[in-house]
Amino acid sequence: MVSIPDNRGSPSPIDAARERHQHPCQHAYARLRTRILMSLTQPSRRWRRGIQSIIRTVFLILDVPTRWLMDIGDTVIGNRGHVAIGSALAAYFVVFGIIDAKSTQEETRAAVARSHFIMLVSAANAASFIAAVKDFGPTQTMPATEHPSRFRFWEWGSLYQPNKGPMHEWAEWRLHLCDATRKDCSTDGKVRIDLSFAHMNNADLSNTDLSGSDLRYASLCGADLTNVNLGGADLSSAELTGAILGPDNLNSAILDKAGLTRADLGGADLRHASLRGAHLDSADLSGADLRYASLRGADLSGADLRYASLSGADLSGAHLDGQTQLDEACGAPARLPEGLHPQEPCPSP
Numbered sequence: 001m002v003s004i005p006d007n008r009g010s011p012s013p014i015d016a017a018r019e020r021h022q023h024p025c026q027h028a029y030a031r032l033r034t035r036i037l038m039s040l041t042q043p044s045r046r047w048r049r050g051i052q053s054i055i056r057t058v059f060l061i062l063d064v065p066t067r068w069l070m071d072i073g074d075t076v077i078g079n080r081g082h083v084a085i086g087s088a089l090a091a092y093f094v095v096f097g098i099i100d101a102k103s104t105q106e107e108t109r110a111a112v113a114r115s116h117f118i119m120l121v122s123a124a125n126a127a128s129f130i131a132a133v134k135d136f137g138p139t140q141t142m143p144a145t146e147h148p149s150r151f152r153f154w155e156w157g158s159l160y161q162p163n164k165g166p167m168h169e170w171a172e173w174r175l176h177l178c179d180a181t182r183k184d185c186s187t188d189g190k191v192r193i194d195l196s197f198a199h200m201n202n203a204d205l206s207n208t209d210l211s212g213s214d215l216r217y218a219s220l221c222g223a224d225l226t227n228v229n230l231g232g233a234d235l236s237s238a239e240l241t242g243a244i245l246g247p248d249n250l251n252s253a254i255l256d257k258a259g260l261t262r263a264d265l266g267g268a269d270l271r272h273a274s275l276r277g278a279h280l281d282s283a284d285l286s287g288a289d290l291r292y293a294s295l296r297g298a299d300l301s302g303a304d305l306r307y308a309s310l311s312g313a314d315l316s317g318a319h320l321d322g323q324t325q326l327d328e329a330c331g332a333p334a335r336l337p338e339g340l341h342p343q344e345p346c347p348s349p
Contacts, residue, residue, distance in 0.1 A: 025073035029066065092153075099148045099156050106144035110162045113139050117167070121174070126187050130194045133185075137200035137223070140167040168204045176209035186214065191234070221259075266304075291331065305329040 040056045117139050120132035146158040178185035178192045186194035192212040201219050206226040213233045222242045231251045239259040250270050257277040267287040274294045282302040292312040299319045311331030320326060323340055 023070075023074045025070040026067070029070045033063070095156075096148055096150060096153075099145060103145040103147045107162055110142045110144050113142055114163045114166065118170075121170075124184075126183055126185065126194075129185055130187070133193070133195060134198040136167070136171070136198065137203040137219075140164055140204065141202050164204055168206070171205060171208045180212065188214075292334075296335075300325070 036059060037056075040052050040059065117132050117135075120128045123129070140163050141161055142163055143159045144162050146155070146160055148156045175185075175193065180186065180189050180192045183189055185192060188194065191214040193210065194214050195210070195218050196214045196216045198215065198218040200223050202222040203220070204224045205228055206224045207228070209229045210233055211229045211231040213230075215233055215235045215238050218235070218238045220238060220240045220243050222244075223240070224244045226244055228245075230253050232253065233250075234254040235258050236254055236256040237258060238255070240263050241259050241261045243260075243263050245263055245265050245268055250265075250268055250273050252272045253270070254274045255278050256274055257279075258275070259279045260283050261279050261281050263280070263283045265288050266284045268285075268289070270288055270290050270293050272292050273290070275298050276294050277297045278295070279299050280295075280303050281299045283300075284304045285300075285308050286304045286306045288308045290308055290310050290313050294314045295318050296314050297317040298315075301319050301321055303325070305325055306328040308329040309331045310329050310333045313331075313333045314335045315333045315337060316335040318337055320337060320340070326336075326340055
């Protein structure tokens, strides 16, 4: 009778190979590294020694990150590689799900705020309209996280403003319909829109009609007021630091004590505007039409007055950097601070 040997306790050839080489990537790299270093340390001709030294230095610098990569390779192809890959993928999709849920929650919050705003301005009640519009800025600029892409992970966490476009379209359509006689946007028949003390920082109000509005003490820092009609509007003590105004219609606007530091007013129509005590330091007034404007006591230090028209303007008590700043403008102001003299007339258009 032939006896069959019992191999239940002996490892298979594959298991034995794995036992011999628990880190196959590191093992292979160690052999390759030994050969490379031997070839780079063998004596050679004199002119080759410098090249060998440079190559050896570069190789030793790359040696550490290469070993890290070999460790990763051993982890992936080893007995626990599938566990590591699975854990990494699970963590990836968990983070994806958290960001996606956060995006949905923030979009819902913005949509609720926008719906509340529309409900108030559509109530056919001036008081409700005024209360809603005075918080136009925070509602329009409410941030939300972008929905993440499964593959573009580097874009995760990007922010946008879901209310910006819809509310800008509403402002373009609705604000020019306001009528002082109907008192639909104010409780005072003397102004079209009551926006006094309104919060509109960083709001997009471009191409809207705010003429005849009451914007006293309104906060418009960083707001986009491109092509906005502000003719006859009262912006006394309003804060417009960093606002984008450009060549807008500010004819006869009241901007007494308004904060216009670093404001972009290049080429703006400011004829007959009242800017008494306004903070125009470092503002861009290049090419602005300031004819017959009142700038009494205004702070114009650092303001760009190149080619600005000052004919008939009142600059008494204004803070200027000196005659050099005034020399960049043109036209003869009606009144000037002491020690300064008027400029040449502006060239005819």
